[in-house]
Amino acid sequence: MRILVILRRVLDPAGIVAHRRLRRLFINREVYIIQPADECALEAALRIKDAAEAEVVVASGQPEPDDDTLRRGIAMGADRGIYVSGEAFENADEAVVARALEAVIERLGGVDLVLSGATTLDTGQSQLGLRLAEALGWPQIVGAWQLEVAGGEVRAVCRDSEQYIRVEADLPAVVSMASGALKPRYPDGVRLINIYRDEGEVAEALQLWEVDELLTPEELSPVVETLGRDFPPERERGERVEGPSEEAAQVVAEALRQRMRG
Amino acid sequence: MDFTFSPEHKALRRMIREFAEREIAPIAAELDREHRVPMGIMRKLGEIGLLGVCFPQSYGGMGAGEMGYCILMEELGRVCTSTATNVGAHIGIGAMAIHLDGSEEQRRKYLVPLARGEKFAAFGLTESNAGSDAANISTRAVRDGNEWIINGGKIYITNGGYADVITIMAVTDPTLGARGGITAFIVETDWPGFEVAREEDKMGIRGTSTAELVFDDLRVPHENVLGKVGEGFITFMKSLDMGRLTLGAACLGGAQGALDWSIQWAKTREQFGAQLAQKQSIQWKIADIATEVEALRSLVYRVAWMVDADQPFTRLAAMCKLYGSEVASRAIDMALQIHGGLGYSRDYPVERAFRDARIAEIFEGTNEIQRIVIASRLFREHGVRIGP
Numbered sequence: 001m002r003i004l005v006i007l008r009r010v011l012d013p014a015g016i017v018a019h020r021r022l023r024r025l026f027i028n029r030e031v032y033i034i035q036p037a038d039e040c041a042l043e044a045a046l047r048i049k050d051a052a053e054a055e056v057v058v059a060s061g062q063p064e065p066d067d068d069t070l071r072r073g074i075a076m077g078a079d080r081g082i083y084v085s086g087e088a089f090e091n092a093d094e095a096v097v098a099r100a101l102e103a104v105i106e107r108l109g110g111v112d113l114v115l116s117g118a119t120t121l122d123t124g125q126s127q128l129g130l131r132l133a134e135a136l137g138w139p140q141i142v143g144a145w146q147l148e149v150a151g152g153e154v155r156a157v158c159r160d161s162e163q164y165i166r167v168e169a170d171l172p173a174v175v176s177m178a179s180g181a182l183k184p185r186y187p188d189g190v191r192l193i194n195i196y197r198d199e200g201e202v203a204e205a206l207q208l209w210e211v212d213e214l215l216t217p218e219e220l221s222p223v224v225e226t227l228g229r230d231f232p233p234e235r236e237r238g239e240r241v242e243g244p245s246e247e248a249a250q251v252v253a254e255a256l257r258q259r260m261r262g
Numbered sequence: 263m264d265f266t267f268s269p270e271h272k273a274l275r276r277m278i279r280e281f282a283e284r285e286i287a288p289i290a291a292e293l294d295r296e297h298r299v300p301m302g303i304m305r306k307l308g309e310i311g312l313l314g315v316c317f318p319q320s321y322g323g324m325g326a327g328e329m330g331y332c333i334l335m336e337e338l339g340r341v342c343t344s345t346a347t348n349v350g351a352h353i354g355i356g357a358m359a360i361h362l363d364g365s366e367e368q369r370r371k372y373l374v375p376l377a378r379g380e381k382f383a384a385f386g387l388t389e390s391n392a393g394s395d396a397a398n399i400s401t402r403a404v405r406d407g408n409e410w411i412i413n414g415g416k417i418y419i420t421n422g423g424y425a426d427v428i429t430i431m432a433v434t435d436p437t438l439g440a441r442g443g444i445t446a447f448i449v450e451t452d453w454p455g456f457e458v459a460r461e462e463d464k465m466g467i468r469g470t471s472t473a474e475l476v477f478d479d480l481r482v483p484h485e486n487v488l489g490k491v492g493e494g495f496i497t498f499m500k501s502l503d504m505g506r507l508t509l510g511a512a513c514l515g516g517a518q519g520a521l522d523w524s525i526q527w528a529k530t531r532e533q534f535g536a537q538l539a540q541k542q543s544i545q546w547k548i549a550d551i552a553t554e555v556e557a558l559r560s561l562v563y564r565v566a567w568m569v570d571a572d573q574p575f576t577r578l579a580a581m582c583k584l585y586g587s588e589v590a591s592r593a594i595d596m597a598l599q600i601h602g603g604l605g606y607s608r609d610y611p612v613e614r615a616f617r618d619a620r621i622a623e624i625f626e627g628t629n630e631i632q633r634i635v636i637a638s639r640l641f642r643e644h645g646v647r648i649g650p
Contacts, residue, residue, distance in 0.1 A: 075277075186277060188310055189310050189311025189324040196269055
């Protein structure tokens, strides 16, 4: 079976400071990491590959392919990677990315399972899987915490606010993994060095596809228009409640009640 | 001149930092408190290929060069001096001697499992009467047909308590001394006649094993002579050159860690109504640490580059060790002062780092010996030979 995993990148939160009062983002180190939920998706794919025969393909859509995102995916154990690049990705929304993925799947000659993270860390986007599944007419599972594939089916454990729920879907399917669902493995050192040198068993594992060759200009136009970016309001400072715990608890409960009413 | 790290080395550093911060940093205090070697960490480092970082891929290594090895040691040294020491003894001197002077068969048999982290190595040089005066060893190897019988012992052997393979130096011809009379051997620690006599109880690097070893009619096959008979001292000195560079890299990490903690504390702590960061007395300390850390970083990675470019580096490796250990000690001493009472408390890592740092001025050749190495190399260029 073939599994396609979407790897998006995000600025490393450890390298930036969001100054809410000045409404400015200070980028101290411009270092990117893989979206944590996408990295969980890759881990899920690699576990399926560990248990049974599977080819794991990682894909990333970027204006200019970076050095690291897909190389890290391959170092972790993916078989090959496809950078889809082109200026269109400068302001692509999830609709454009979903269309590009649909074209990638067609050019790959079909896949059995598409995996991605359920939401992105920076902008909280969560429509990619939905849009892709809709376009392909495939079932979709959203926010999986556990995943396994058996007998032409994908089985997942998801959770809503109160409970875990078991869901199943026929393959081919689109599944998004919850962030933090699985602990992603560390890259393998030898694969890591070789993928940067394009040597050994991972030589030529990376491919570059031009998005212009996959989609028409109409398909590349986003449906969402970004009017501007702003910061969430500054958080109010908390209040400290002193005194014996029972009395303090009553004060806290009353304050919460007031807030809910207000 | 290009001082940027390659994309592969940047990616390697990121992977090591993630591993160090997630897996090692949270248990570093516990290792120190419980005097415990992190065997689980050592195995995991092996699984992802890091214990073979500098060895060729054809011998089970990663092939990331001395540059990659120094990155590993810097990142480990930044979070846990004990782990850096275990790894340094395994790769940098234990396995390194086999990499440098081992035969093809010896590399296949020993270097491959060591590079993959399936087995662990140590390096047996020091004896009770041969510390700085390393050539004054008395462990004796006598040939018996196709075997050598070794009697004697070693002290202060890092990884000695758990290593599977130890390279040791023994006298094979007492009439010849260091040049010609000393031979290196590869010893498997489960052979009869090999015994771990005791573990040291140390001031710092308490997450390491420092053992006294005894050899009692230890029989070693002739095929386990490392390099040529009589040339063991040269093999060992070459290994130590490598070890000194990477010890400098571990010290760089220790100093960087002290700097990171100091900046963090200066941001957080308020006195007289302002952050410590606003106090000039603190700013100057931080500026001094940062400057020394950058000077050390330039030295370490320049020498790593020289090793990878096959240039002679003995004098500079001694400088890495000498300067690195002193910068680390100064940086951690300043960090302790900046942290005040908290720095002196066992609740905080600065106290551990302070105890851990001190050994770097002593082991892998004391700093006094490094000065002799540096001076003798300098004077030799001017036609003056000086003895120890």
